[in-house]
Amino acid sequence: MFSRSSAAMADSGVPEDDELMYIPYWRFKGVRYACHTRGMTHKFLDLSALALEESFSNLPFSLGFRSQALPLKQITPKTRGRFLRPADAKTVLGRTQQSRSRIQEKSASGFTEDIGETRSLIYSPFYAKDGVLVDAILNRPTGSVPESDQDLQSLPVCRPEKQTVFVPGLCPACGWDLEGSRDSLVLVCRNCHSLWKARDRHLARIRFACARPGHDTDVMVPFWKISARISAFSLSSYADLVRLGNLPRALKPEWENKSLFFWAPAFKIRPRIFLRLATQLTACQPDPALEKKIGTQKHVPVTLPAAEAVQSIRILLAGLSKPLNDHLPALSQMQIEPVHAMLVYLAFEEQHHDYVHPGIQAAINRNVLALSSNL
Secondary structure (H helix, E strand, O other): OOOEEEEOOOOOOOOOOOEEEEEEEEEEEEEEEEEEEOOEEEEEEEEEEEOOOOOOOOOOOOOHHHHHHOOOOOOOOOOOOOOEEEHOOOOOOOHHHEEEEEHEEEEEEOEEEEEEEEEEEEEEEEEEEEOEEEOOOEEEEEEEEEOOOOOOOHHOOHHHHHHHOOOOOEEOOOOOOOOOOOOOOOEEOOOOOOEEEEEOOEEEEEOOEEEOOOOOOOOOEOOOOOOOOEEEOOOHHHHHHHHHOOOOOOOOOHHHHHOOOEEEOOOOOOOHHHHHHHHHHHHHHHOEEOOOOOOOOEEEEOOOOOHHHHHHHHHHHHHHHOOHHHHHHHHHHHOEEEEEEEEEEEEEEOOOOOOEEEEOOOOEEEEHHHHHHHO
């Protein structure tokens, strides 16, 4: 979970006496939601971009389908070769988004949001032979090194495995073993009822609460409960949300003073289901009895950070706004200022095919949730 780098295997035809040079690429995975006058769409993104400060005409700008189709090997001290030091991920991402921004400016009015984005660093092997740079995967030359390009051999190098930081999976409060799957962002201590996440080189405690389960077989499903200030809209109470979405319910006077919270799944799942769950919970504004106690029930891993959940508020409001075209300009320009976010576990009943919450009429298919680790 704390590893940041992987290396692609070199083709068996690579000469053994040639030193491999590993070129870094940043890989970005996530779901892109697009909201426009025709409605809302979504698609999966799996992109890679050359992670060097300078561009090189003889290097592929992307790994293409390799990151998806080829097996990846973890870098260890036994992995021989020269590893070029990667550029900052934000710099690389900003560079790749420049062309997209120019395209979006010419498109119809609307906006996009990338939700659940993850980044990983992949090193692709090359080697030099007779002044030609050779792709060690295909064992084919990529072209000669132009004089105008900076010499790759002079770029700074690093050892990726030495930059990987491991944090002990022991509770900082009581020393108990922490629980969590390999893709979980939050580790659970059932001994002192605390939750922890990795931050820099240590574990930090996070705020949470659990709804009281009705049965020992219930499954605790995590959601982010977010309070935020929204510009361009008057959304300070639950009554404001009912009016914005023309929700089919009669306004009650007490709703004018009822605080509004945005809810979003704290786990990755298919886009349609993610948006449906976020819309259902935000529209219902559940208010169960909460406690700071972690029971023996199964807890679904937290795989979506709070920052990504905050980004989903714009998409959530687009799904609730009726009619959408009237609110689209304001949605495109609105600013979201999060006030606080808390992790809340809701108790779902485990049925044959689904996890079901009777109170809000929400259901999550068990197989779909299990396969969501691939997103």
